[in-house]
Amino acid sequence: MGDFVKYQALGNDYLLVDPGRGETVLGAEPAPEAVRLLCDRHYGAGADGLLLGPLEPPGPDTPVPLRVFNADGSECGMSGNGLRMFALYLAEHHVEEWRAGKPFAVRTKGGDAEVRIVDFAGGLVRVGMGLPRFTTVEGDGHSGAGSVAVPLALAGEGPDTVVTVTDLHLGVPHTVVFRDRVDGELAQRLGPALAWHARYPEGTNVEFVRVPGDGTLEAVVWERAAGRVPASGSGACAAAAVAHARGLVGREVRVRMPGGEVEVSVAGDGRVSLTGTAREVMRGVLSSSLRTELAALRPAPGPSGREGP
Structure with a gap:
């Protein structure tokens, strides 16, 4: 798959990094500086934001955890466009039966969202965004x-x-x-x-x-x-x-x-729900020099060996 998959929804684009597909270029806890570099349109891969997930193997009855980051490195509670992209990625690479429209949930910092793929081939996805x-x-x-x-x-x-x-x-x-x-x-x-x-x-x-x-x-x-x-x-x-x-x-x-x-x-x-399209744009492999630069921005491991602030 490479280091990332890039999706767009009505021109709003995100990079998706899947921790389950080997060691990620961002480590276990992405540093804001690393997210900024990866999303930079001149020095990195370029995007409006970053999707990091699934954080656990997707199951049929439990919400799939996802973290969403803005291009400036800050963490975002929820993204309607990002959730549609993530749903298509999950259906293609993890849970094939979700392509047929079976509802599932995604867990974000901003809450759980129920998701249903309306038309997998056409990239049409419905997302429950919750109560304003x-x-x-x-x-x-x-x-x-x-x-x-x-x-x-x-x-x-x-x-x-x-x-x-x-x-x-x-x-x-x-x-x-x-x-x-x-x-x-x-x-x-x-x-x-x-x-x-x-x-x-x-x-x-x-x-x-x-x-x-x-x-x-x-x-x-x-x-x-x-x-x-x-x-x-x-x-x-x-x-x-x-x-x-x-x-x-x-x-x-x-x-x-x-x-x-x-x-x-x-x-x-x-409660509001959103229906719209998204599609994959590319799959990318980062150069060794950029991977080295991103690795240098990772937080130092804490006492437990886990990367942390």
Whole structure:
């Protein structure tokens, strides 16, 4: 298989490293510097993030553990696009019966997600993303999809010096901004200022959303760790969850992003699920020089012999 497999979902790409396929280039505990190097598009293999798994041999009745890392080396709670890629990898290399649509669970830092492959050949996968927790009002998660005005430190005066946002948590933090027009220029101008605003000590992923009025949504995403991305699965779910809570769309929502479209379903209890495609791009073998460089970045073994901080 090589050192990694690269997948993309609507242009959002991840490297997948399988610890069960021999010694990984990252060791048992990936150092942030090593993840950054591997994901670097100039000095490494290049990707928006890294999937490390399965961490245990997949079984039919237990969740499959997965770790997700952002391109900046930080660990990510959950990725809707990454989960679809991981599901296809598991079905191809580990559990063949999952190709036929039998549901299974994946365990991430952000919680367990139920996954079902709808069309293996076409790369179509459905992922249960869980229950959004709205945090804008009072931060208790039970206030509904409220909104708040956030001042931004932008150069000059203008309509964007104060932006109305809705915050929620769906595996990772999200901030939704509704606009009459969304595009890359808007995301580039406001995304960095919102993603690392003092309001969000750990950063937030920002979705700029337009409601055309036909039951669909248009979204442009700025991620706290990757900047502007072609698409985001959890971001699409966050946008749909807020729009549905406000009565702007129904329970079945098609979210269009620059990289393509996904379908988001909102259940009666508010839980959201995501259906979209993913596909393998390549399988790669790293050069000996890059492997040496990555090995040098591994944490030193602890007293037990296990790599650790």
